[in-house]
Amino acid sequence: MQTPNSLNQKIFKSKEYFKNIPENLETIKWFRYWEIPSKNWPDYFEATEKNQFIFVPIHWGYHFRQEHNIYDFDSNQDFNLGYIERLATEYEREIIFFIPTGPYPFDVRGGVPQHLFHQSVDLNSIPRVVKNSKNELCRIPSFYDQNMYKEYARFLVSLYESCKKRKSKVRIKGLSAGYFEDKNFNTFFNDSSKTFLESFERYLSASEIEDVSLSDVYDFREMVSNLFLSASEKYLGAYWDGDLKMVFHGAKSDDILYSTIFKNVDEHYFHDLQLAVKDGYLTSTEMVNSSHEDQVFNRAYSEMMNYSYIESIVFDDFHLQNNLRFTPLIFAKIFSRDKFDLISTGILDYFEKNCSHHYQIIDGVYNEDLEQENESISICFSRYLGNKEFQEILNNFSEGANIILDLSCMTLDHRKQLELFLSSHETDSQHINLIGPVSYYQLGHGNLVTFESEHFQGSNLSKRNHFWGRLLSVFSLRTLKIDLAHGVSCFVLKREVTPYELNYKEVRRVFLYNTTNSSKSVFIHSSKESAFLKYKNQLSTEVTSTPKGVEIEMEKNGSVILDFGIIKDNHEKRTHRTI
Amino acid sequence: MKKELIVLYRKLNTNSKSRSFQLLSLFSYKGRIDSGRIAQLYREFFKSDSRFSEKFIFDSTDEFKNFINLVAHEYRLTHVKFLDLKSYYKIISECGKQEDFSRIIESIDLHKVQGVEGTSLIDRIFSF
Secondary structure, three states: OOOHHHHHHHHHOOHHHHOOOOOOOOOEEEOOHHHOOHHHHHHHHHOOOOOOEEEEEOOOOOOEEOOOOEEOOOOOHHHOHHHHHHHHHHOOOEEEEEEEOOOOOOOOOOOOOHHHOOEOEOOOOOEOEEEOOOOEEEEOEOOOOOOHHHHHHHHHHHHHHHHHHOOOOOOEEEEEEEEEEOOEEEEOOOOOOHHHHHHHHHHHHHHOOOOOOHHHHHHHHHHHHHHHHHHHHHHHHHHEEEEEEEEEOOOOOOHHHHHHHOOOOOHHHHHHHHHHHHHOOEEEOOOOOOOOOOHHHHHHHHHHOOHHHHHHHHOOOOOOOHHHOOEEOOOEEEEEOOHHHHHHOOHHHHHHHHOOOOEEEEEOOOOOOOOOOOOOEEEEEHHHOOHHHHHHHHHHHHOOOEEEEEOOOOOHHHHHHHHHHHHHOOOEEEEEEEOEEEEEEEEOOEEEEEEOHHHHOOOOHHHHHHHHHHHHHOOOOOOOOEEOOOOEEEEEEEEOOOOOOOOEEEEEEEEEEEOOOOOEEEEEEOEOOEEEEEEEEEEEEEEEEOOOEEEEEEEEEEEEEEEEEEEOOOHHHOOOOOO | OOOEEEEEEEEOOOOOOOOOEEEEEEEEOOEEOOHHHHHHHHHHHHOOOOOOOOOEEEOOHHHHHHHHHHHHHHOOOOEEEEEEHHHHHHHHHHOOEHHHHHHHHHHOOOEEOOOOOOOOHHHHHOOO
């Protein structure tokens, strides 16, 4: 029997699928079937393209039949999910069903049944009301109503029965809609409404918590959010295909005020797009007015949220061959469980200033898979290091990983093991004093730098920046030096080389977008480590290659794509590095 | 377009003896003023870090208005539109469409910023 998974794989393994995809194709289409009479659904499918993803958010509230107190997915053509599946098959379209593991921001009532709706407010008490692409005001519901979870479970059970009855072949994903705030992905579970407070009080009483702290609030929010996810997995069985976090441009509480005043998109949409690509999120423009005139954002969006990128996020059990796909350029992964480590060492400041879209913060201790070729630097703190993670660090170092390790708060046992490891392997070492003692060890292709963060107390920003600059200089990051004018948004992605590009280690693609109404200049410096290959898709932009670098003159709303080959590191000539 | 500053704020304390305010969002006619920039201006205004928190709180009407004046001068804005959260709630609850919301927002009174010349020679030559 064909499982939903094998059906999806059949379609996407064909290389034919990727030929002739227009570069500015709107790759995601949202099918809000409750807004369209079913007699018009065939027209909707006909108007789509084969190489578009059709996302079908199942509207929880729409399927609730209040008069009978049941959920109905079949009896009436207008809410018949089976009919949607049949149309998808008939028109050879790939559809993905979603369920609301949190509110749908694009629906006027957040997608929940009417009787469960209570207005949510953000942490500043601003009511969460946003505007969708049809200029409708959408009210985000609180998911903390005491009947919400029970009703959600009922909805899932009915949905499962319906899928089973019609022998559905389409998998269902959870949609966790959110937005970026201070560079973090936030969902609408960050609620401070009366409904939330009442629910929190019940939780405190049931848990017998007397001294309430902020961490109790965070724990409670996370617990409730996970309840909806785990219910989805439990009740949908084989039809459940996991949760998908998605950033909705325009979903912040005060975005509606912005769109009242301005016709073009907010600059932070570009920042959010950069963050999303770096951290592997999909984004949606369902909250952006479809007639808005910001062509440069449209371009950036379609180039970033392209077919292969979406496919890699949506289907994590199928991987496109690497040399067909551009991926985020990540120089460093910072493993941290405590923001204090990031702030007190100045590491966040350094990366924000020097390579703001080329690092990731990973909530955890250390977890790195060396099977995928990966030259990024892992930065870890010993505060929470367990035996398993510690061993993994030593193993990966000996197999060629690049690691920076904070020894402060390391257990005595681990310190002894580390000393033994370093003395028993043929490591080259250097020791200096920057902010406290710093040691650098080389073992084959592996590089390990250790430091002690407790010495950072009292040090100033300038010393910390210098510290990180010295440490990272060991790893030869090979950044492209780009002089970027204010108002020009820049994305840098990388891909592996093709058989025709064997002189290079990788190819980096620079995307530039002038988000302003005035002319801007950008200069990309030449270096011995890179070669300018080509440029394309230039719009209102002039590109001139000179011996010193590439000059780019951009008119209002101009954009261009440039490719650079990163020259291979000759390992035979590689000399001993110094810190 | 007038060089407007739109201020979304809320009153924290309606005690008749003292009133404090929290600044929620700021928009100039050129775009949103992000929280990082507001934090910088906030620090400059109080000339110390001791007042700083993630919430932008002002302990009196004068303190709040003086800060808004500072921002207006910084961005060479001539008029300010104040929108308190309670009114925002009311407006939002009455509107179903963006156009309705925009119409009401546009009708809110503008206050002229003291000390910023809206028609100076500099402004006429260099449009900001």
